[in-house]
Amino acid sequence: MTPFLTKLARFRTRSVSGGEGKGEVNIFIGYQLPNQSKTEGEKLMRVILNDVYLREGAQVEGAVMTPEDQLRYVQLLLEGGIDSIEIGFPSSSPEQLADCQKIVDLVRKWEGKKPLLSGLAIAMKDSIQAVRDAGCDVCHFYIPTSNELMDAQFRDSKYGNTKEDKQNWIVETAVFMVKFALSLGFQKVEFSPEDAARAGRDFLCRLVEAVIGAGATIVNIPDTTGLRIGNEFGDLIAHIFKTVPNIQQAVVSVHCHNDSDHSTNNALQALLAAKAAGAEKFRIEGTFFGLGERSGMTKHEAVIMNILTRRDVMEDDRFIGMELGFNPMFCYKIVHFIAHALGMSVPRQWVVVGDQNALCSAGTHQSIEIKAGEQGSESPYYSWNPAKFGHEKGVSIVIDQSSGRKALADRLSTLGYQVSAKQLSEIYQQVMKLSESKQGRQVSDKEIVAVVQEIVKEIPNRMLVTHCQAIGGLGTIPMAAVILQVNGEPVQKTAAGDGPYDALMKAVQLAAEYFFPVLLQAKVVLDDWQASAVSKGQETLADVYTRIRLANDGNRIFSGRSTSMDTNQATAQSFANCLSWLLTALENSAK
Amino acid sequence: MTPFLTKLARFRTRSVSGGEGKGEVNIFIGYQLPNQSKTEGEKLMRVILNDVYLREGAQVEGAVMTPEDQLRYVQLLLEGGIDSIEIGFPSSSPEQLADCQKIVDLVRKWEGKKPLLSGLAIAMKDSIQAVRDAGCDVCHFYIPTSNELMDAQFRDSKYGNTKEDKQNWIVETAVFMVKFALSLGFQKVEFSPEDAARAGRDFLCRLVEAVIGAGATIVNIPDTTGLRIGNEFGDLIAHIFKTVPNIQQAVVSVHCHNDSDHSTNNALQALLAAKAAGAEKFRIEGTFFGLGERSGMTKHEAVIMNILTRRDVMEDDRFIGMELGFNPMFCYKIVHFIAHALGMSVPRQWVVVGDQNALCSAGTHQSIEIKAGEQGSESPYYSWNPAKFGHEKGVSIVIDQSSGRKALADRLSTLGYQVSAKQLSEIYQQVMKLSESKQGRQVSDKEIVAVVQEIVKEIPNRMLVTHCQAIGGLGTIPMAAVILQVNGEPVQKTAAGDGPYDALMKAVQLAAEYFFPVLLQAKVVLDDWQASAVSKGQETLADVYTRIRLANDGNRIFSGRSTSMDTNQATAQSFANCLSWLLTALENSAK
Structure with a gap:
């Protein structure tokens, strides 16, 4: 793997003013991004990100991009260095198949690091054949495995009469389809036991062992209903690593839904379970902006932020030695691109890439940040650095009653305005008045622009x-x-x-x-x-x-x-x- | 406590059509909301929700409502039965103080269940006095406790020369201020050791014991930087319960930030630690829509959904006997109100209340849902019911190529259109064509409206x-x-x-x-x-x-x-x- 970012020493994010006459102070953020392990010779663990928006996210009402935007989106993933992409469900319609082929063509022409491309199928020959026709590297198929889904899907006696009969049918079918896919010449075969988080553990482990035995190279364990919390999902992954004898022959992957708002936690607990079990590789499926059915699924931006912050800032032993292949600088851009393409907006407080992450707003925090800056200490509140995840600048102190002229001048220049010293003074006074009328709170960019237009009348x-x-x-x-x-x-x-x-x-x-x-x-x-x-x-x-x-x-x-x-x-x-x-x-x- | 919802048996959410000629099928969702405990005589644990938007959320640039909207917001919290509200930081400006007084007046006039109202202060007499002047029931003050914040805030030698000196100063000051607040006649005094999640554990426990000894009735433990993951924060709460001898004399509360996307997990882990320690009450601070500094904080809607789903649907022993005071039907309304008031929008995939939670989109899920409905089984994918959290209807199957006329007629009526049978046929044909041109995918409401306007020409x-x-x-x-x-x-x-x-x-x-x-x-x-x-x-x-x-x-x-x-x-x-x-x-x- 090529290191995706050069090693950076501690750096200054930007200058801010600490209030009138206090002069320039700085926010220091101790953030390094070495891709190397902490200790020479230590074994690295590769965390593979599989992006499933084009299949999982794009199923969702109102979350479907135009074909042109889909290609732009793939281009961004390529530039960011994504490890693999699930590009669609080719057998679902001839148009899907054609879309998948376009994406395969785009990626074939890409001269940078090439991601693995997979397509989804049901456990039927025609569906698997369609993935082949689409030109994917990986055939990914699934079979329901929980009692709940088996009841709905396999009630018919043709699947057997008892639960055990039906489970046997599932194992046989899965093994048969793995072999069928391999016979078509796929580079890799991926199998998902759908709703694994609610399936019987013994059955699940038997099934996983069987498909790996048949040649499956990726086993993807989904929390389909998104109801696992705390350690439950991590425990399941630990159990699979402990119980399935041939598990290290495959890459284990997880696919966590977010109904309980635990999809980030579940993916990380699973990752830690895999690391503890000695896995050299582990795959996390997700989407940017968390798009997917219902409350969506694991957000790449959150997983990337957690791994890098734990590894590099907090030096958490459990994360040392983990390697990512994706450039975190693309997080902001991709999430905002998706939102724009879908006519949505990214809430200010969205994890990692919401604009609020790069603002120091609370007056009480500001004064401590400014004090720390004057003393040359590290930022007490901003221990992870938004600038490393694609926010245009580092943390900015927002303009409010405690802000000085320099901070305001800096903000005006960001907004594209050049003003004279006299105008700056007038704007400053107006902004302070405005802030006062807002109970000392922040003055937004929109409000600043209004003040500028009022004062710098010679321009408008x-x-x-x-x-x-x-x-x-x-x-x-x-x-x-x-x-x-x-x-x-x-x-x-x-x-x-x-x-x-x-x-x-x-x-x-x-x-x-x-x-x-x-x-x-x-x-x-x-x-x-x-x-x-x-x-x-x-x-x-x-x-x-x-x-x-x-x-x-x-x-x-x-x-x-x-x-x-x-x-x-x-x-x-x-x-x-x-x-x-x-x-x-x-x-x-x-x- | 009054039960906030009557006991409901399993119910049908709505009728959907399972495709042409298949007739009407149903999605069953097994959701009950008894407030009673499972076993007669079992001890209940009261989970108190403290809403801190007006203090924490409204500090944030761009997240400030107009004073009128703030009052409308409080009205919604009252109608939903919120347990307590932190209404502001009265000493920060005279305007804040006046705003707080308005909210106090509004709540005094409310004839339903009255929440406790608290105001935030720093550890200074004037600041605490301002909370009294605002008319709050609870005085909440805080002192930084982590080494990182102490370095920034208490570097001056007037706080002592060694770290131990400074820690002693903090304990003495906190005790003094608790007593000062009590002397002003506050009903309750709340203390927060700021950045507790990074503070030394021994010091933290000594401080908590001292403030409870001095009369503090609520101790609020914050994860100020939002960097705790997995069990770390729950472990801290368990440690406090185990170590602080007088802990059961106070209500323990948590305040979790979301920088790592773990704020829901952290609040729940803390709740489970408190339950395991035998606490009769436990308080979770949060905001709807997760508003707060940076990536915001614990979302009420996620906490409520987790507790009710675990307790009533999954019958998780750890959650049985927990009691909430808030009506979950208000979740949708309040989050969408906030977004509207702040000029934001709620992403479709937002946990619990995003509109996608009430849509069954994926074709593969639809067919299984329809099959389960035909068989009269419970919904395999929708084990928590969006209708119980304020979505207008239960889960709807979206209109796509597999949808039948009845599903479409149902959707049109939702959209306020009355059409003839002949028009329905024409609209149906057009919608199917449109879906085909979208590769079999869903046709949005907007698109349906366009088709209706085209067909039902006699109306437009x-x-x-x-x-x-x-x-x-x-x-x-x-x-x-x-x-x-x-x-x-x-x-x-x-x-x-x-x-x-x-x-x-x-x-x-x-x-x-x-x-x-x-x-x-x-x-x-x-x-x-x-x-x-x-x-x-x-x-x-x-x-x-x-x-x-x-x-x-x-x-x-x-x-x-x-x-x-x-x-x-x-x-x-x-x-x-x-x-x-x-x-x-x-x-x-x-x-």
């Missing part, structure tokens, strides 16, 4: 929409007229468009280009437009947010906001604000 | 906006003209408004009332309006969703959607669609 006020009128409707040619005023000088422009807003933006852009020909260089593309009612009831203000992108300049973005009784007006002014920030940036870069 | 087509024109802009009187066509007959109406959309909706409403005077009875209020670009780039379609509410009829809602190059047009037509569905409902109810 560079271009003022003093009149605007737009007409649309069926049977009309949508058109708009605007009067844009710059330094008191008005110019009127009209434009037609595909709708009244399109016409409005085109008219604003024409007027802006009249005043500032430098804007002609920029290829402005509308990146986002959102309008919402500020409150309920017809007579309300429209709050319009517009974002533009520079298609010819690294896709830089500029945002504008405006609120008005009139959505036309708010749209035109918010678009003009985008152009004003763009213009200022162009002028500054020309200096 | 009852009122067609054939022309619309709106004018707005600074310096104009926003006005609109529409031609609304009903049965081929057009009528033109104009209206002025606060903006062009308001004018458009008013004009549409006037025209609709002209045709259908029954609409004059309805007090229509705009409940939601959202417009978004369908794709990126200026030349795109606007997708407008409009929802109206009947202020005079139980706040019934009706939704409409429309897509057009022209946002005016899409707004007017989507509003007309709302009115059409409203009209149909009014006519049907008059029959």
Whole structure:
């Protein structure tokens, strides 16, 4: 395995201000990511991550990406160095099969580390054949094994008359299908005893031994209903390692559902049981963002964070020597990509990658963090470092009443604003007032932007929409007229468009280009437009947010906001604000 | 304690169709909620839930509700029967103090079960006095106890020179402050050794014993950095119960952060340790939706689900005899309320209350569920019942290629649509086609609504906006003209408004009332309006969703959607669609 990150010494995440006049302090986070073991020559244990979103997650209503997004998603997994991917259930439909083939093609062309690709099947020849047709490396099939599922699935007497008969049928069928899959030339065969966590242990161990004996190379133990808590699931894995004589010939894998909110714990307990049993490899199935049936399943981001934090920060002996193949820096990006692709959002408090993980909010924590920083000690509260999991910066101290000018200046620059010292002073005063009115609590970025727009009037006020009128409707040619005023000088422009807003933006852009020909260089593309009612009831203000992108300049973005009784007006002014920030940036870069 | 739910026998959640011609089948879920213990005379253990959102959650950037929403939130907690609430940190600002007083007033007026109200303080007289001024029942104060926090907070030699000196100072101060709080007349005093999970165990136990000796009635043990996993935190609680001689004189409480995604496990392990030690009461601090610093903290919804499922469904001996005071039916409502109030959304896969928990999506699960239903067996996969945690219905089988007409009819009725048998047939065919084009996968409600609008043209087509024109802009009187066509007959109406959309909706409403005077009875209020670009780039379609509410009829809602190059047009037509569905409902109810 190639080490996925170079060894890093303790590092500073970023400078923050410790309040007025206190000067610059730092948050230190003692985080190293050596992939090496602690002791030379110590045996390493490889933790394999198998991503099952494309099969498990994508079964779920509302959690299905477009085929294009699926390919982008696979691309991200490849870049992150995923160990293996379950790409689908090829026999479920011809379209699934075709989708799987596309993913196989994409991965074949990838020149980096190639993950193993598996496809799911039921214990039927046709279903297994479809996995072969899809071009997967691994054939993964399953059979229900708990009494509950056997009752539902194998009630018919053709499976036998007694429970023992039915169990024998299951063992024979599983063995037969392993051999069948091997005969098709699969590199590896994976078997899952479905609902293993509720199955009889003796039967389960007999079944696992039999399939390994028949040549299965991966045995995946699922907690299908997600109801195991505490040590229960880890104990089951320990029992399998202890009881099944040929267990070390296969890679053991776990698949934990999250109904009880224990899927991370269950996967880790299983991993520790495998380590204690001397396994050289162990596989954890999961998805980013925990997508899967019902409450979903083990979150890769949580497993990765636990292993790395325990191994490198807390130096927990049980985790020393464990090796991962996935770059943790991709955690943030992938979870947020999935949410975006599915039209969901990542809650601020989501484990590891929620944005709140990189904010020091509580006033009481802030003061201790700042004190520790001044003393040069390690961060007392942030012992794991969000920056290592893909948060853009390390921990930032949020802006509130205890924040100083430097912290605010830093935040403004992050938000893309360049302001003068005098403006900074004014913004600072307003932000402190705002914080006071919020009972000393944090001022959000959105609120900071509003204050900036109010104070740094020369930017949004560079271009003022003093009149605007737009007409649309069926049977009309949508058109708009605007009067844009710059330094008191008005110019009127009209434009037609595909709708009244399109016409409005085109008219604003024409007027802006009249005043500032430098804007002609920029290829402005509308990146986002959102309008919402500020409150309920017809007579309300429209709050319009517009974002533009520079298609010819690294896709830089500029945002504008405006609120008005009139959505036309708010749209035109918010678009003009985008152009004003763009213009200022162009002028500054020309200096 | 009043039992919060009557004893329920096994019940049917809802009817679903098992595919064409298979007739009606059922999902059975064996869920009972007796609050009684299993055996007569058995000792009960009371699990107390302390909600700390108003203090812990509301510290967090972006997680602060408006004061009005805070009061609505407290009202929901009261209705759900919460045991206690930490309402804030009164000494942090005069505004916080005033907010706390408002909450105290609200709770004083509540005629149902009254929760204990606590306020947080640091170990200073003024801070504790502020909790008294706020009117709280309980004074809760804390002191850092881990070496990490002591290093940051108590480095100064005024706290002593050696670690032992500093620890002695902490014990003395804590004892002094407990006595001070009692002298102010507090009903109860709560003490938290901050970062206890990283503190030295001997020191921690000495401190806990001392504060209980001084009169503290609640001792709250926090895992402040959220890094405990597996049994570590439960072991600490077991150690405290074993070691602190006067521990049974206080209620032990836990406060677990979620950085490692183990906060549910840690709270439950602690609860089991307390039960094993013979505690009659145990308190778990948490928040709904897990809000709190960084990755948040123990989720009430997960703790409640675990205890009830273990006790009543799985009959786990360790949980038998545990009593809760909170009505689990409020879990869904409260989490979704919080998300709405904070402008967040609840991920579909969120534990317990995510919408996915009430959907049976995977085709393989569906077929087994349907088979089990036909046989009258219990649900193999849904052993805990989402309906008991506030999901509106029990588990629904989602609509996909395997779904039958009855399942679809049921779904349409849920969505508020009444359709004829002929229309149902057509909708069914379209939905199956759509599912096929989605590779046999589920058709979402949104997609079903689109199909319904396409097929049941007589409803959205009852009122067609054939022309619309709106004018707005600074310096104009926003006005609109529409031609609304009903049965081929057009009528033109104009209206002025606060903006062009308001004018458009008013004009549409006037025209609709002209045709259908029954609409004059309805007090229509705009409940939601959202417009978004369908794709990126200026030349795109606007997708407008409009929802109206009947202020005079139980706040019934009706939704409409429309897509057009022209946002005016899409707004007017989507509003007309709302009115059409409203009209149909009014006519049907008059029959």
